[in-house]
Amino acid sequence: MMRARMAALALAGCAALLAADTADAQQADVAVVYRLLQEGKLDVTRGTAAARAVPLGERLRSEDRMQTSANTRAALRFTDDGSVLRLNPNTRMRLTSGAQRGVVVRTLNLEYGELWTRVTRRQGTTLQVQTAAGVAAVKGTEFVVRVDSQGVTTVLTLEGVVEFFNAAGRVDVPAGSKVVADSGQAPRAQPATAEELRGGAAARGDEGGAVSGTWMEVQLRDATGQTRTLMLQLPAAAVRERMEGRP
Numbered sequence: 001m002m003r004a005r006m007a008a009l010a011l012a013g014c015a016a017l018l019a020a021d022t023a024d025a026q027q028a029d030v031a032v033v034y035r036l037l038q039e040g041k042l043d044v045t046r047g048t049a050a051a052r053a054v055p056l057g058e059r060l061r062s063e064d065r066m067q068t069s070a071n072t073r074a075a076l077r078f079t080d081d082g083s084v085l086r087l088n089p090n091t092r093m094r095l096t097s098g099a100q101r102g103v104v105v106r107t108l109n110l111e112y113g114e115l116w117t118r119v120t121r122r123q124g125t126t127l128q129v130q131t132a133a134g135v136a137a138v139k140g141t142e143f144v145v146r147v148d149s150q151g152v153t154t155v156l157t158l159e160g161v162v163e164f165f166n167a168a169g170r171v172d173v174p175a176g177s178k179v180v181a182d183s184g185q186a187p188r189a190q191p192a193t194a195e196e197l198r199g200g201a202a203a204r205g206d207e208g209g210a211v212s213g214t215w216m217e218v219q220l221r222d223a224t225g226q227t228r229t230l231m232l233q234l235p236a237a238a239v240r241e242r243m244e245g246r247p
Contacts, residue, residue, distance in 0.1 A: 030097045030106070031085070033058040035075035037205075042074040042087070043067045062097040068113070075207055078106065081122040086207050088114040114146045116203045118159075129155075133181045134166030140175065144200045155179045156192055156200045164189075 043051040045065040068091045076085045091113025097106045104125045119127050119138050129136040129145045133153035140160010147153050155164050156178045164179045168186035173179050178192040
């Protein structure tokens with residue numbers, strides 16, 4: 001009986017050590033800074049230490065706080081699934097990562113500024129962006145989140161679907177749509193304008209890969225005289241052909 005108890009305690013100890021090692025690995029290696037553009041000044045604050053400008057290749061941990069300068073764009077890549085995050089100028093954010101009910105949940109706590117992200121869907125992981133106005137949870141793959149100086153949040157979906165929710169309600173935001181909300185306002189999805197969608201593509205920069213192109217607004221009138229607006233995304237190749245005069 002004593003041997004059985006000793007064996008059980010040893011197994012429990014090994015399991016606890018393994019869980020701790022896994023948690024430490026998640027804490028120490030959540031994302032990597034793989035691109036710094038323009039001024040290239042990305043400050044990272046870890047724990048109670050002072051903020052410091054980090055170089056390319058810096059490994060980011062859970063609970064790290066980061067801020068770009070007024071003339072810096074920074075791109076991060078998550079180490080587990082390769083998802084890409086771009087922080088645009090004057091953006092402040094905190095990154096957290098941890099297990100919840102067997103799922104690794106990564107949360108981007110956006111205090112102010114603008115971020116773009118393209119998420120690689122992977123079973124067992126999820127990503128959400130949290131602001132003072134609510135939470136944008138990933139259902140699709142590509143979207144932009146902005147928080148202005150008044151704390152108003154704008155979520156613009158470029159591809160797929162994003163779910164946005166707060167204490168006042170929740171809504172799905174499909175591609176080509178946006179939601180604008182503050183903390184006390186029920187979210188409501190609405191069509192984005194062509195200018196807003198082009199602005200979203202600009203927020204992506206050159207991180208978007210094969211999906212780069214432009215948006216076009218088409219207005220259609222039905223037999224009753226009602227006008228409907230249709231948003232179309234044109235691939236870069238089609239835009240080039242049109243500009244060169246090719247059919």
